[in-house]
Amino acid sequence: MRHRLKAFFQSVQHHVPLTAAIGLNLILILCAFALKADGDMRSSALLSVAGNFHILALHLPAALLLIVPLLEFWEKHEVATVSIRRLSLICAGGTWIAALLGVFHAHFNGYSGDAVQLHLWGGVAASVFASAAWLALDQSRIKRLATQALAVGVMSFAAHIGGELVHEEGFPFRPNKIAANHAGKPGAKATYKNTGNTYADIIAPILEARCVSCHGAKKVKGKLRMDSLEALKKGGGSDDPVYTPGDLKKSGMFTRINLDPKDDDFMPPKDEKPLTKSQVKSIGLWIEGKTIPDDVAKAAFEEAQGGK
Ligand code: HEC
Known part of the structure; x- marks a missing residue:
């Protein structure tokens, strides 16, 4: 035993x-x-x-x-x-x-x-x-x-x-934007073109540069994707609408970028740089369906290019 x-x-x-x-x-x-x-x-x-x-x-x-x-x-x-x-x-x-x-x-x-x-x-x-x-x-x-x-x-x-x-897609093999520019690789700075499609010309490049890293196909913070117009209309996890054409108050994407940067709900979140004045203005005018002055649009677009 x-x-x-x-x-x-x-x-x-x-x-x-x-x-x-x-x-x-x-x-x-x-x-x-x-x-x-x-x-x-x-x-x-x-x-x-x-x-x-x-x-x-x-x-x-x-x-x-x-x-x-x-x-x-x-x-x-x-x-x-x-x-x-x-x-x-x-x-x-x-x-x-x-x-x-x-x-x-x-x-x-x-x-x-x-x-x-x-x-x-x-x-x-x-x-x-x-x-x-x-x-x-x-x-x-x-x-x-x-x-x-x-x-x-x-x-x-x-x-x-x-x-x-x-970091971002392609990491660690992709050099920073400025270096990629010098090497003539994709990621080179695009120039602003006014084709009459405000979303595609100005808004999408801003969101792409400043929001999509957290609100895109790969990372979907707050259950919100911001990489297409349909996704913006669909909104995020809360019941508050993100984008309502003609209504700034019912557009969470606008209210959030206009909060006090110290507010917990401010977008992009704390450790990121806030959007520039021309970018905030462009998004507001676009939601209201108004024309964005060319100089504002151009500045907003170019500021998005540096990842700012
Ligand atoms: C670093 C990551 C990050 C970036 C960049 C970012 N967000 Fe967010 N976002 C979050 C997180 C996390 C939440 C969920 C928590 C909350 O609601 O605050 C959120 C939630 C939201 C919501 C609410 C969605 C819902 O229905 O609850 C909106 C609107 C929003 N973000 C807009 C934006 C806009 C506009 C930008 C670009 C200017 C942006 N975010 C950039 C992380 C980010």
Whole structure:
């Protein structure tokens, strides 16, 4: 009996790593399904702050994920060393934590959109692969390296989408606008042309430069997209209309850019530069259906070009 019990515990002990890795990653997947990234902000100060820490927490496992195969490659041990095992364990645990905090970040801090979904599930996959790389440590060096390379690939993909979310599309390969201009690449400064279509000529370029990074296909803050006229008419998550032709008061996009910049509802939010006077004026005149004087339109357009 005692022998049997001992054998049982030994076999359980033997399977602890596998069980823990599968169990924890299943919890992560369940959380990702249950805690939706639907653009709503939720009031849990603790989980909201925990979510913010996603941005901090992800750097340690990302670095370890590269260091482990580098050491393996360098040291050429047929059997994984203790340091490799420890670093790999910290990496798998760290990736899991970073991914879970990411799920909180999206759910509690109001993220949604295709890129957010892609980044979120990429992060979940990165955790699964980082765990796999840890579980594969008893395998031959080549098999270990192959699993680690796979994990690096998945993580790089998730990290790239994440980078684009924080910065802009094409990050980090696209130089800043001025540099792109010099190189004659797309993104070069456009010149203002009055074709008679006020929305396309002036308004869309302003919104594109100053609002669409948060209100576009990739990130949809406040459940509002501002990348087409239809989307503006449709409005956002609240019942307040965003754009009502002829009625400034029923146009949230106008009231919000005219608030006191310290107001919580001011758009674009606090850490961004407010719209310029000509841009605010152009948007107002456009909503009222009035003609925008050419010099105001030209200034508003050109100021949008610098990303201002
Ligand atoms: C840095 C991200 C960011 C930028 C840039 C941004 N917004 Fe927002 N916007 C938000 C967030 C977050 C919300 C949801 C919270 C709220 O309602 O204040 C929101 C909500 C809104 C809403 C309310 C939608 C609804 O129905 O609840 C309007 C209108 C709006 N923004 C207009 C604008 C305009 C106009 C611009 C460009 C001048 C802009 N936003 C730029 C983040 C941003």
